[in-house]
Amino acid sequence: MRSDRNAADLLDAQADRLAVTLEFFGLPAPTAGDSRDRTLDALDVLVPRVHANRNDSELWLLFSALSGAFPYDRDLVHAIQFRDGHSLDDFADWIIAASAISANAGGSTVLPMRIVSDLTFVDVSSCARFNRQTGIQRVERETLPLWQRDHGDEMQLVAWSDRDGVYRSLREKELRRVIAWGTHNELDDDESTEGLEFLVPWNTTIVLPEVPNHDQSGRLRAIARHTGCVATVIGYDMIPMMSPEMLPHAMGTDFLEYLGVVKYAAVIAGISQSATDEFRGFFQAVTNEDPGNAAIVACELPTAVPERELGVSSPDSDETIILCVGSHEPRKNHGTVLHAAELLWREGHEFQLWFFGGGGWGTDFDVLAQKLKKKGRKVELRKSVSDSILWDAYRRASFTVFPSLHEGFGLPVAESLAFGTPAITTNYGSTREIGERGGCLLVDPRSDDDVLGAIRQLLTDPAELARLSTEARAIPMRTWDEYAADLWKVLVDDVV
Amino acid sequence: MPTNVPADLSAEERVAQLEARIREYHRTELSRWADSVAETQLHFEKLEAVKQTVSWRITAPLRAIRRSQLER
Numbered sequence: 179m180r181s182d183r184n185a186a187d188l189l190d191a192q193a194d195r196l197a198v199t200l201e202f203f204g205l206p207a208p209t210a211g212d213s214r215d216r217t218l219d220a221l222d223v224l225v226p227r228v229h230a231n232r233n234d235s236e237l238w239l240l241f242s243a244l245s246g247a248f249p250y251d252r253d254l255v256h257a258i259q260f261r262d263g264h265s266l267d268d269f270a271d272w273i274i275a276a277s278a279i280s281a282n283a284g285g286s287t288v289l290p291m292r293i294v295s296d297l298t299f300v301d302v303s304s305c306a307r308f309n310r311q312t313g314i315q316r317v318e319r320e321t322l323p324l325w326q327r328d329h330g331d332e333m334q335l336v337a338w339s340d341r342d343g344v345y346r347s348l349r350e351k352e353l354r355r356v357i358a359w360g361t362h363n364e365l366d367d368d369e370s371t372e373g374l375e376f377l378v379p380w381n382t383t384i385v386l387p388e389v390p391n392h393d394q395s396g397r398l399r400a401i402a403r404h405t406g407c408v409a410t411v412i413g414y415d416m417i418p419m420m421s422p423e424m425l426p427h428a429m430g431t432d433f434l435e436y437l438g439v440v441k442y443a444a445v446i447a448g449i450s451q452s453a454t455d456e457f458r459g460f461f462q463a464v465t466n467e468d469p470g471n472a473a474i475v476a477c478e479l480p481t482a483v484p485e486r487e488l489g490v491s492s493p494d495s496d497e498t499i500i501l502c503v504g505s506h507e508p509r510k511n512h513g514t515v516l517h518a519a520e521l522l523w524r525e526g527h528e529f530q531l532w533f534f535g536g537g538g539w540g541t542d543f544d545v546l547a548q549k550l551k552k553k554g555r556k557v558e559l560r561k562s563v564s565d566s567i568l569w570d571a572y573r574r575a576s577f578t579v580f581p582s583l584h585e586g587f588g589l590p591v592a593e594s595l596a597f598g599t600p601a602i603t604t605n606y607g608s609t610r611e612i613g614e615r616g617g618c619l620l621v622d623p624r625s626d627d628d629v630l631g632a633i634r635q636l637l638t639d640p641a642e643l644a645r646l647s648t649e650a651r652a653i654p655m656r657t658w659d660e661y662a663a664d665l666w667k668v669l670v671d672d673v674v
Numbered sequence: 675m676p677t678n679v680p681a682d683l684s685a686e687e688r689v690a691q692l693e694a695r696i697r698e699y700h701r702t703e704l705s706r707w708a709d710s711v712a713e714t715q716l717h718f719e720k721l722e723a724v725k726q727t728v729s730w731r732i733t734a735p736l737r738a739i740r741r742s743q744l745e746r
Contacts, residue, residue, distance in 0.1 A: 185708035214701045274700065278707050282714040
């Protein structure tokens, strides 16, 4: 986002933000002099107020208005210490200089500021700004349209500004990316700032349906810890803590900062019992030094796909198709699937092996898959597919394989079963929770023999395949409507 | 503490003069604040512009390898 901002614009915006703050407190905003005079006149009222009342929320608001960026937790802690340990005059000098720290790090926004206290904030930053569609974005893009339908006048969708300094309103295209995905895929980037606002949450709930990045978490921690706002989160998994070797280095750093927010969250809604237990374990580990009051509850993801998708597809060949959905990374264990498939091809079994999933990292999957293709093995790789192509693949597959080493839920297993397509999946954690309801063969994903044996069984035993398919179709499906309603209750209503 | 305020002024006048100086000092501080933030913003935008160049994209794999070597 090209800002074209200069020092004069920054000073004007700063004076305007302080005027909004004064008016929010029912105090008159100064009008005399240039922007610096207006700022200093506002500070003459606001600084003595926050110095005297020792209200951390008001200090946070003053810091945010002065700098045009939400302060990091460490900066707000310094501000609290300085307020409580120094004279009014010293504090007044200090806060002007200190507010530059946040502003330099996150960019001082020049968007007009609005303080919002009557709406629940829902942070959809990543989902709104990017076309990425992994498990987390799928949860958001299924749930948020339903929240918009049922609670549209109670919530405010927000994204982070371009340098992650503040919350802002969404552009029209970003809004469509969140609540109308599927009809507006592949949207162009729009960097216009016209009509956008800098939105300040005040004594309200902030729902985090996605995992914020390092910078965002540092600022959110200050809000969750020191202000009257309440943070509630969807707990996807603790993989970066429990299985760090399975993730890129940078992701672990982001997650550690995120846990600093989770530690001060009021509610964590785990997407499976397994994920909920992982978060409970985290709290048990940290409560020795700082007891938390968080409610950690399971709000399990749906197992149904949209009803409109449950049609029947006519296969274009009689050959068995095995489908494997997920990005190619060590945790997904696709190397084991390739290994098993090659052994089965050598045994003379005829089948196609389809891998549907985005890019990846840290494995030699692409090299191995290409080698097999050169040998004439029927390996199909699709990096980026639309929902309709994915649904069609679930319908056409004889069964799916998902031997992931660690999952928060395992959407591909649930989706496969929703289509009545049996799945081979991991015999522990969240996928076991799903698999125990029927339609699955549970395997030890760390055992090549186990995975090989399960695939061989479903290739050679049509009666067993049919039995599992019947079982899958009989499983009661939890719908996205049910999930969205339960999630709003847990993350918003119960908190109020 | 020396204040450089003329000694023949009344106490009220001395306070008023000192407050005026402090105000001017704070006005200067705010200008410095804005200059500093604007300069950082400019550097950030230059960095972003570099990341849009062809050469930055071409050398991306090399940087990724070097980074992964450093992380080992």
